Amino acid sequence: MNDNPQRYANAQNPNQGQFKRVLCVCSAGLLRSPTVAWILSNPPFNFNTRSAGSNLSYALIPIDGVLVHWADTVVFVNQENKRQAEKIVGLIGKDVRVLSLPDSFEFRDPELVEIAKTELLKVFAPEKGEGEGK
Numbered sequence: 189m190n191d192n193p194q195r196y197a198n199a200q201n202p203n204q205g206q207f208k209r210v211l212c213v214c215s216a217g218l219l220r221s222p223t224v225a226w227i228l229s230n231p232p233f234n235f236n237t238r239s240a241g242s243n244l245s246y247a248l249i250p251i252d253g254v255l256v257h258w259a260d261t262v263v264f265v266n267q268e269n270k271r272q273a274e275k276i277v278g279l280i281g282k283d284v285r286v287l288s289l290p291d292s293f294e295f296r297d298p299e300l301v302e303i304a305k306t307e308l309l310k311v312f313a314p315e316k317g318e319g320e321g322k
Contacts, residue, residue: 199258207236211259213269217241217249219295220265224287224304226296228263233312242272253277263311265289285311 210228214221217240225237240255241247242264249255251273256262261283264270270286273279287307293300 195254196257199254204236207234209258209260210235210237211251211255211262212237212239212265213242213251213262213273214239214265214289215241215243215247215269215272215291217247219293220289220291220300220304221263223293223296223300224263224265224289224308227301227304227308228312233308242269242276244276251277256282261285263287263308266291287311 210225212221212225212228214224221239221241225239227233228235229237238249238255238258240249240251242251244250256277256279259282262273262279263285264273265287266289267286270279270284287304289300289304289307
């Protein structure tokens with residue numbers, strides 16, 4: 189992994205604005221987590237999002253320390269992806285949310301979008317003060 193100091197500094201670039209930074213993680217970072225990131229980047233959430241994969245063998249963009257450092261919150265599409273990530277990076281002290289999304293959908297599949305929205309509204313409940321900005 190490329191955890192050089194310049195990447196860490198860039199992760200804190202102040203021009204990203206005050207929007208909550210959320211890293212979304214699935215196995216390969218290709219279907220579920222980019223779909224979840226897309227949902228979270230739109231209303232009612234309006235978060236600054238990225239996606240990554242927890243399986244180092246085939247993830248397009250593997251989870252690493254810099255991505256976790258960048259994120260205010262890490263959203264895993266399921267418990268298995270969280271377990272995989274914990275073997276790669278530290279999550280101690282990170283705000284972590286875990287969904288229950290099966291690996292049986294295409295990118296932005298309408299059914300996946302509906303299931304994910306329902307779960308995301310539960311884990312980012314409005315009464316927690318989530319939404320625009322941090």
